[in-house]
Amino acid sequence: MAIDETNPRDWDAGMAELLNPGQPPDGSRDKQTNSSHFDVPLDDTPSPGGMPVHTPDTSGSGRREVIPPVLRSWKAFKTGAYLTVGGWGHIATFHTVRVLWYGLQVAWYALIGLPKLVMRQLRWWWGDQVNRLEQAAADSNDPQMWLKLRREGKSTRTFRGCFLLAEVIVLAGLAWFRSAITAAVPWYAMPIAGAVVVAALYRIGKPAGRSIFSPAVVTGRFRKLNPDIVLRAYHAAGLGHPDKPGQQIQFGSTMARDPSGTGSQVVIDLPYGKTWDDVLKAKGAIASGLDVSVNQVFLTRDPTSHRRHLLLVADRDPLAVPAGRTPLLDCKPRDIWTEAPFGVDERGRKVGLLLMWISILVGAQPRKGKTFATRLLGLYAALDPYVKLVVVDGKMSADWDKFRLVAHRYVCGVVPNSRDHDPITHLLVVLREVKKHIEEVNDFLSKLPTSECPEGKITRDLSRRYEQLRVWLLVMEEFQTYFETDDQDVNKEIAALLSFIQAVGPSAGVILASSSQKPSGVGAGDVGRLFNRYRDNHAVRFALKCGNRVVSEAVLGGDAYAEGFDASALPAGKPYLGVGILYGASDDTTIVRTYLADHTDAEKILVAARKHRELAGTLSGFAAGETVAREVRNTLADAAAMFTGEGGLSWERLAQRLAQRMPEHYADITAGAISSQLRNLGLPSVNVKEDGRSPKGVKLVDIKTAIQRRSQ
Numbered sequence: 001m002a003i004d005e006t007n008p009r010d011w012d013a014g015m016a017e018l019l020n021p022g023q024p025p026d027g028s029r030d031k032q033t034n035s036s037h038f039d040v041p042l043d044d045t046p047s048p049g050g051m052p053v054h055t056p057d058t059s060g061s062g063r064r065e066v067i068p069p070v071l072r073s074w075k076a077f078k079t080g081a082y083l084t085v086g087g088w089g090h091i092a093t094f095h096t097v098r099v100l101w102y103g104l105q106v107a108w109y110a111l112i113g114l115p116k117l118v119m120r121q122l123r124w125w126w127g128d129q130v131n132r133l134e135q136a137a138a139d140s141n142d143p144q145m146w147l148k149l150r151r152e153g154k155s156t157r158t159f160r161g162c163f164l165l166a167e168v169i170v171l172a173g174l175a176w177f178r179s180a181i182t183a184a185v186p187w188y189a190m191p192i193a194g195a196v197v198v199a200a201l202y203r204i205g206k207p208a209g210r211s212i213f214s215p216a217v218v219t220g221r222f223r224k225l226n227p228d229i230v231l232r233a234y235h236a237a238g239l240g241h242p243d244k245p246g247q248q249i250q251f252g253s254t255m256a257r258d259p260s261g262t263g264s265q266v267v268i269d270l271p272y273g274k275t276w277d278d279v280l281k282a283k284g285a286i287a288s289g290l291d292v293s294v295n296q297v298f299l300t301r302d303p304t305s306h307r308r309h310l311l312l313v314a315d316r317d318p319l320a321v322p323a324g325r326t327p328l329l330d331c332k333p334r335d336i337w338t339e340a341p342f343g344v345d346e347r348g349r350k351v352g353l354l355l356m357w358i359s360i361l362v363g364a365q366p367r368k369g370k371t372f373a374t375r376l377l378g379l380y381a382a383l384d385p386y387v388k389l390v391v392v393d394g395k396m397s398a399d400w401d402k403f404r405l406v407a408h409r410y411v412c413g414v415v416p417n418s419r420d421h422d423p424i425t426h427l428l429v430v431l432r433e434v435k436k437h438i439e440e441v442n443d444f445l446s447k448l449p450t451s452e453c454p455e456g457k458i459t460r461d462l463s464r465r466y467e468q469l470r471v472w473l474l475v476m477e478e479f480q481t482y483f484e485t486d487d488q489d490v491n492k493e494i495a496a497l498l499s500f501i502q503a504v505g506p507s508a509g510v511i512l513a514s515s516s517q518k519p520s521g522v523g524a525g526d527v528g529r530l531f532n533r534y535r536d537n538h539a540v541r542f543a544l545k546c547g548n549r550v551v552s553e554a555v556l557g558g559d560a561y562a563e564g565f566d567a568s569a570l571p572a573g574k575p576y577l578g579v580g581i582l583y584g585a586s587d588d589t590t591i592v593r594t595y596l597a598d599h600t601d602a603e604k605i606l607v608a609a610r611k612h613r614e615l616a617g618t619l620s621g622f623a624a625g626e627t628v629a630r631e632v633r634n635t636l637a638d639a640a641a642m643f644t645g646e647g648g649l650s651w652e653r654l655a656q657r658l659a660q661r662m663p664e665h666y667a668d669i670t671a672g673a674i675s676s677q678l679r680n681l682g683l684p685s686v687n688v689k690e691d692g693r694s695p696k697g698v699k700l701v702d703i704k705t706a707i708q709r710r711s712q
Contacts, residue, residue, distance in 0.1 A: 095216065105212040106198065106212065112205035113205025127156055233289025234286065235249070235289075239278060249269070249271070253266055260348050263313050265312040269308050273307075279299055283299060292313060293317050295317045296316070297312075298313075298347075319575075319576055322593065323596070324595065325595065325596055326379070328380060328383060329601055336380075340352060343592040353585055355513075358511065360513050361519070363551070363567075364580065365544070371400075372594065372596070373542060373578065374515040377473075377513050379597060379606070381511070383605065383612065384471075386470055388471070390410075390434060390473065391409070391477075392475060392477065392482075394482055395481070399602075405623055414481050427494065428497075431498065435500055473511045478517065479514050480522045482498075484522060492526055495526070499530045499533055514534075535554065543583070547568065552565075552566050556581060565583060579591065617675075617676065620680050625677065641661075646700070648699040649690070651672070651674060652671040653690065654697065686699060
């Protein structure tokens with residue numbers, strides 16, 4: 001229908017016709033409103049404000065974009081072209097490989113088609129239909145009609161017989177003079193004629209409805225959800241009744257496929273008095289009425305009405321479909337100021353997590369993917385060479401071991417061991433360093449002019465320009481173990497430090513990623529209070545499968561359960577590993593299937609991350625060979641002691657002398673590691689004269705200047 005966009009009445013009438021075909025534009029109701037079938041109008045035209053079932057690709061004015069999204073940028077065009085050409089290439093390759101098989105089938109059906117063609121012509125010549133008509137005339141005792149049909153039949157057979165005889169003569173002539181014909185026509189005429197004949201015989205011999213070609217791309221076909229099934233489900237769940245006044249379930253939109261093409265969706269208006277809470281409680285009954293798994297039913301609250309919601313029924317269980325390997329496997333440098341790829345949601349949409357300014361808590365039962373999810377964020381941060389990583393592994397597992405390649409600080413376990421000595425003392429030193437860094441950042445920012453730092457907080461440019469303003473990521477794996485040590489005073493200090501870092505750290509560019517399988521019932525007194533404060537103040541929460549509702553509430557918070565999110569209700573089993581509820585990251589709470597990065601993948605990514613840091617000159621701390629406590633090793637003094645009259649030493653020679661003379665501290669030191677350590681202490685990397693060459697190294701005078709500066 002034509003719509004005059006300048007006339008509001010025409011526009012409203014046109015939209016009413018498009019959204020509700022067959023209904024009058026004034027929204028008047030059909031008299032048969034008591035029917036429960038969707039083909040009969042069930043309600044007035046839906047009131048404005050309901051969520052659209054299929055979000056149109058238009059602006060707020062309803063006008064489509066002039067330039068398609070695929071043509072707005074070179075990157076989008078390349079991506080679209082790659083997908084299109086790749087699809088064509090796949091189809092071409094698929095059928096090229098099967099050309100021989102297709103040819104054999106064509107030849108076979110052509111052979112079958114030849115006798116079929118002969119039989120068809122014989123039946124045409126004899127005229128079976130004439131015989132049937134003659135028999136019908138005889139049965140009706142009509143001799144005149146029988147004689148007439150007899151004469152017509154003989155005449156028809158004679159004519160057709162002559163035609164077939166001429167056909168046989170022509171074919172015999174072509175066969176007899178084939179040599180002359182071949183010499184008279186172009187060379188390509190005979191193959192074309194042969195192909196036409198074979199194609200015709202193939203068409204005759206091929207069974208009806210059968211194709212020799214297999215589809216290169218298969219699209220899944222699923223049962224179509226219809227309104228009657230939806231009404232049946234809601235009535236069975238006790239949310240409405242088709243015969244009771246005022247208890248009818250109404251549709252706020254037409255039913256359609258969702259934009260991702262993974263299911264069917266429709267806006268549901270409950271009867272007055274029924275609420276969103278009733279729908280959440282009845283989700284299992286709705287799934288039963290729809291005859292699908294509860295994992296295929298997704299309910300989304302409509303902010304315009306407490307009785308309206310969006311029902312999405314997926315074609316298959318989306319949570320059982322893995323998200324796939326992490327995109328970080330390309331090992332390219334990342335930027336902590338952009339979203340980290342985390343997984344995909346139940347609708348197949350990519351889910352990213354912006355780590356800046358947040359702290360995230362990950363909780364779950366053992367072996368449900370908690371460590372893998374937390375490690376994904378650590379791997380992303382590791383690929384940004386300007387992020388300092390502090391990894392604290394409370395369960396002393398191999399999951400975080402490879403982070404030693406890039407970690408500024410690394411603490412493992414709670415039991416003293418040969419590599420980390422006393423991890424509790426080590427942790428205290430690390431947390432004090434993080435606290436001191438936060439205080440120094442705030443002090444540094446307060447001294448910057450407003451022209452450089454107008455909002456008084458870290459920016460991407462400032463974090464690249466000043467080493468003091470680097471972004472830090474503190475990973476606390478199974479952090480509850482550090483609240484339950486044998487020394488209560490140590491517990492209090494650790495709890496106080498973590499609470500301070502958790503409260504003040506994000507604003508100073510310190511990101512926290514905490515994980516725990518025991519998010520409640522830890523500690524007593526001040527320790528228990530600080531533990532709860534540390535746990536509850538995480539801005540973002542990710543809960544995988546939990547044992548019960550209490551644990552789910554401890555991870556997600558009480559508000560999440562009130563909104564219908566319970567991690568204990570997540571499906572269990574191997575297909576659902578890595579499935580969890582992401583709460584607080586955005587206005588929409590989603591169920592996420594995290595990307596997979598196993599131990600081998602993590603090692604590959606971290607090896608690349610170390611190379612990025614070495615190239616950027618940002619390798620520091622533990623990864624550069626430096627110990628946490630300055631008292632254990634004085635790198636400046638040790639480096640100065642390696643000079644034997646030279647004015648400068650190359651990094652390679654300095655590393656060799658340190659390894660030979662102080663193997664207890666520098667057995668594994670490399671030129672890159674000692675270079676990074678000393679440059680982090682403010683020493684420049686300069687050209688030095690050595691064996692007739694001028695390699696990069698350090699001068700003794702610069703080391704002495706740094707020692708004097710530190711002592712002041």
